[in-house]
Amino acid sequence: MNVIVRLPSQLRSLVGGAGEVPVEAATVRDAINAVDAAYPGIAFRVLDDRGALRRFVNVFVADEDVRFLNGLDTVLESGQTVSLVPAVAGG
Amino acid sequence: MDVVDSSNLQRQILHNLDRVGMRKVDSARLTLEAMNPDLKVLTYDTRLGADNILDIIDGYDVIVDGTDNFPTRYLVNDAALLKNIPVVHGSIFRFEGQITVFNPYVGPCYRCMIPEPPPAELAPSCAEAGVLGVLPGIVGSIQAIETIKLILELGDPLVGRLLTYDALDQSFRTFKVRRDPTCPACGEDAPPIVIAEYDDLCMPHPVGV
Numbered sequence: 395m396n397v398i399v400r401l402p403s404q405l406r407s408l409v410g411g412a413g414e415v416p417v418e419a420a421t422v423r424d425a426i427n428a429v430d431a432a433y434p435g436i437a438f439r440v441l442d443d444r445g446a447l448r449r450f451v452n453v454f455v456a457d458e459d460v461r462f463l464n465g466l467d468t469v470l471e472s473g474q475t476v477s478l479v480p481a482v483a484g485g
Numbered sequence: 486m487d488v489v490d491s492s493n494l495q496r497q498i499l500h501n502l503d504r505v506g507m508r509k510v511d512s513a514r515l516t517l518e519a520m521n522p523d524l525k526v527l528t529y530d531t532r533l534g535a536d537n538i539l540d541i542i543d544g545y546d547v548i549v550d551g552t553d554n555f556p557t558r559y560l561v562n563d564a565a566l567l568k569n570i571p572v573v574h575g576s577i578f579r580f581e582g583q584i585t586v587f588n589p590y591v592g593p594c595y596r597c598m599i600p601e602p603p604p605a606e607l608a609p610s611c612a613e614a615g616v617l618g619v620l621p622g623i624v625g626s627i628q629a630i631e632t633i634k635l636i637l638e639l640g641d642p643l644v645g646r647l648l649t650y651d652a653l654d655q656s657f658r659t660f661k662v663r664r665d666p667t668c669p670a671c672g673e674d675a676p677p678i679v680i681a682e683y684d685d686l687c688m689p690h691p692v693g694v
């Protein structure tokens with residue numbers, strides 16, 4: 395599936411400044427790995443050393459939190475957007 | 486405690502150059518009372534902590550959270566749950582902002598949305614990363630709208646929705662945030678909430694109050 399991965403500003407330096415990266419992916423995990431294959435370092439910021447989603451990063455497919463879908467195994471449809479939204483605490 | 490510094494002025498619009506060195510709570514009160522003398526402004530010139538938060542928030546209808554670190558945000562969350570007070574949450578980082586409303590036991594809480602804070606190496610502070618000066622004004626204005634809506638019971642507050650603002654591509658997005666039935670603070674089997682200082686991991690309900 396052709397999908398878009400949206401990155402927060404704190405991760406954009408890893409992809410040369412782009413806010414969106416188009417990838418070919420069947421699941422959310424595939425999509426993260428596909429971005430990481432092109433721009434190494436993204437997966438480390440989103441996944442822990444066991445490959446699970448870091449608990450301060452929310453990942454949404456369209457506007458749904460993947461924790462309440464099928465997690466990283468959530469299946470993607472063509473044209474969907476996967477948004478990586480890490481917690482921020484500045485005020 | 487905190488005093489006005491000239492480096493604050495590009496984003497903290499209640500202060501000005503003449504007030505550098507003045508306590509921030511006094512400067513803020515002067516500005517607000519100059520706009521509207523009917524306001525009753527109560528100030529607390531102290532660091533919000535486990536020892537004082539329940540007393541400070543007692544009796545208020547809404548909490549507006551513009552704090553600047555994870556431990557304080559978890560502290561505010563747990564105290565607000567205990568006192569059943571909604572929290573209008575706003576947080577910023579560099580060029581982006583996040584706004585939502587935590588309505589205790591009705592919608593998700595902060596721990597439902599962010600079960601654990603990032604480790605220090607993955608979460609540079611604002612002092613390191615900086616914040617675009619106009620960003621707090623945008624996020625703060627949206628928090629003000631949500632606060633007025635809660636007080637007046639107007640419209641559809643951001644309960645269960647996370648509004649994100651991206652200044653670089655000038656876009657707003659809304660994502661669904663759900664109440665987590667296993668949340669350690671507001672979940673079905675959550676133990677009673679204990680208000681205590683949190684370490685950098687902000688782990689829920691530490692022992693030894």
Ligand SMILES: [Zn+2]
Pocket residue numbers: 593594595596597598665668669670671672
């Ligand atoms: Zn919760």
